[in-house]
Amino acid sequence: RPSDVSSPRRTKEIIERHGFTLKKSLGQNFLTDANILHNIASAANLAPSKGALEIGPGIGALTQQLAKAAGTVVAIEIDRRLLPILEETLAPYPNASVVNGDVLKLDLQELWRERFAGCTSVSVVANLPYYVTTPIIMKLLEEKLPLEYIVVMIQREVAERMSAKPGGKEYGSLSIAVQYYCEAEIVAIVPPTVFIPQPNVDSAVIRLKRREAPPVQTDDEKLFFETVQACFAQRRKTIANNLLAGIFGKAAKPAMESVLAQCGIDPSRRGETLSLEEYARLSNAIAAYRR
Ligand code: SAM
Numbered sequence: 001r002p003s004d005v006s007s008p009r010r011t012k013e014i015i016e017r018h019g020f021t022l023k024k025s026l027g028q029n030f031l032t033d034a035n036i037l038h039n040i041a042s043a044a045n046l047a048p049s050k051g052a053l054e055i056g057p058g059i060g061a062l063t064q065q066l067a068k069a070a071g072t073v074v075a076i077e078i079d080r081r082l083l084p085i086l087e088e089t090l091a092p093y094p095n096a097s098v099v100n101g102d103v104l105k106l107d108l109q110e111l112w113r114e115r116f117a118g119c120t121s122v123s124v125v126a127n128l129p130y131y132v133t134t135p136i137i138m139k140l141l142e143e144k145l146p147l148e149y150i151v152v153m154i155q156r157e158v159a160e161r162m163s164a165k166p167g168g169k170e171y172g173s174l175s176i177a178v179q180y181y182c183e184a185e186i187v188a189i190v191p192p193t194v195f196i197p198q199p200n201v202d203s204a205v206i207r208l209k210r211r212e213a214p215p216v217q218t219d220d221e222k223l224f225f226e227t228v229q230a231c232f233a234q235r236r237k238t239i240a241n242n243l244l245a246g247i248f249g250k251a252a253k254p255a256m257e258s259v260l261a262q263c264g265i266d267p268s269r270r271g272e273t274l275s276l277e278e279y280a281r282l283s284n285a286i287a288a289y290r291r
Contacts, residue, residue: 005089006034006061011196014059018085022197026079027129030058031153033194036205041065043187043207044123044151051119053111055103055126055136058082060089066125067093074115076103103136108143123149130155130199134174137162137208141181150182150208159186159204171272173232177225179276180215182208216280220287227283231271239274240267247286259285 005014011032015022022028031037040062046052046069057063057075059082066073073096077086080100090096099111116122124140124147133154140150154162163184164170178184188205192198218224230246231239240256248256260267263281265274274282 004034004061004064005059006032006037006064008032008196011059011061014085014089015196020059020081020085023079025131027056027131028058028079029127029130029195029197029199031061031127031194032196036188036190036194037062037065039188040125040127040151040153040205041069043205044069044125044149046070046123046125047120049120050148051116051122053116053122053124053126055124056129057086057098058127059085062125062127063090063096064093067096071095072116072119073097074099074111076101076106078102104132104139108139108145112145121146121148123147123151125149125151127153130201133158138177141178147210149210151187151205152208153190153203153205155199156189156202156204159206162206162208166273166275169272172235173225173228176228176276176279178208180224182210184208216276217284218280219284223287224280224283227286228271228279231274231279235270235272237270238268239265239271242271255289259289 005011011030044052046066048071050070051072052066052070054063054066054073054075057077063073063075067090075096076099078101083098083100086098090098112122128136137150140147161170161172161174162178163186164175185207186204187207190203190205192202227247231242233242233246240260243256244250244253257267263285265278265282
């Protein structure tokens, strides 16, 4: 389709014609591969009754694909200089609109009410700016937005941490935070060559499917995440040492030992070996001890 911007030649032509200079500090690596753009959009299972929220449309390469598949597309772009370009590239797609702002500062609940009211479901689909990948995903998850999928291109290493299972070096508090809210799956590994300019790292497309309810039962969600953080505070240390430092305090060693014994968790294990279920059991026992 002639209006598609998804090729290196078209991308360069548009950037040059508008006198646009890419800003590294905003994570501006534009995707220029039609197949990958198409695959990202189709991984979100969009339909005319559904909505898509894009974060960082750049010059609109992915936005165009989303607008073909979804009924309503809203794209949040921080860089004002891209607005005239987006006006041009999105002109054939009246169902796509752009909001100028920082996704981390916007009231997304309000945006949902104002823009997605008629949609049967909404997914976030984006090629994220890599300098803020984790804060953006955590904001989307913690605000408990009614999302179907989050399909995003991120650094491969971060995608591997998000989807890691217990026992490996990638498994950490990020894996647990993401998997508490979602089922995580890497759907593609993407080399630097498909971007302008090329990033220094491999990328991956990760698909997060929001769970109806968390897979484990926690009496105190905040304490659950604090327990996880504490157990990973020093990865080389045992959970006993990390829990003493972060949760119980040195004086409460006997209490800590009895809580672990009660949970059937060996104090000499490291944080990276505990499953979500074990973290839930542990934090529930800490909550009971505190009461
Ligand atoms: N979607 C385009 C593509 O795939 O070619 C551009 C992706 S580029 C990796 C990231 C985009 O996010 C840039 O357009 C950048 O200006 C924008 N951006 C960076 N920080 C942002 C923020 N905090 N809020 C919204 N957009 C942001």
